[in-house]
Amino acid sequence: QTVVTQEPSFSVSPGGTVTLTCGLSSGSVSTSHYPGWYQQTPGQAPRTLIYSTKTRSSGVPDRFSGTILGNKAALTITGAQADDQSDYYCVLYMGRGIVLFGGGTRLTVL
Amino acid sequence: QVQLVQSGAEVKKPGASVKVSCKASGYTFTGYYMHWVRQAPGQGLEWVGWINPNGGATNYAQKFQGWVTMTRDTSISTAYMELSSLKSDDTAVYYCARDLGNNLPGYWGQGTLVTVSS
Secondary structure, three states: OOOEEEOOEEEEOOOOOEEEEEEEOOOOOOHHHOOEEEEEOOOOOOEEEEEOOOEEOOOOOOOEEEEEEOOEEEEEEOOOOHHHOEEEEEEEEEEOOEEEEOOOEEEEEO | OOEEEEOOOEEEOOOOOEEEEEEEEOOOHHHOOEEEEEEOOOOOEEEEEEEOOOOOOEEEOHHHOOOEEEEEEHHHOEEEEEEOOOOHHHOEEEEEEEEOOOOOEEEEOOOEEEEEOO
8 A cells, every 4th residue: 555655744944945755655756646735724725835746826935846856746945934834735646546645744833 | 716615514423424515616617527535633634536527437545435426416516425324533524626637636625524423
């Protein structure tokens, strides 16, 4: 059973840069997985930040960026702000119509 | 703009069924898959499956096969997800989310809380 892996938690200072990653328990993440990233604050629906590896959703500031780093997808936040404190989820398309979410990373800005 | 409006919160007893609706507007309903995703209290996102409103084909996560049914009514641009034989650990917020055209969810509904309790 393939699992999508994310760091459970991360911390960044205001104004700092942080990179969250999204891997596979078996194999490498590539652009063929169309990696996506979502931001979620408590009590709210997820918000789509990045899709298809690096495309920002409408209205998402350019301090959020996505890429492939080595064998993982990565979300980088530059110039972190207090309201970036959220849960971040990655998602991968596994083929044959199957979608898998990562377990999420809780980002603290302090 | 794309809008997905879901039905209201439900409270069900164990063993019952629940049907959640998701009304779409702002785009051609039959042009994009509709995903369903759930989130148990304090937990992460879990993909349940999708329906192709154009024809009604479905694809369910293995875990949900046999007890989830996704349908749609194209005349009113509404997708439905029905879960049967509910258990307490089915208590979760259920989201519909329109596909972005890359087989992944992109536009999200507001969520529907389903509580299973005796």
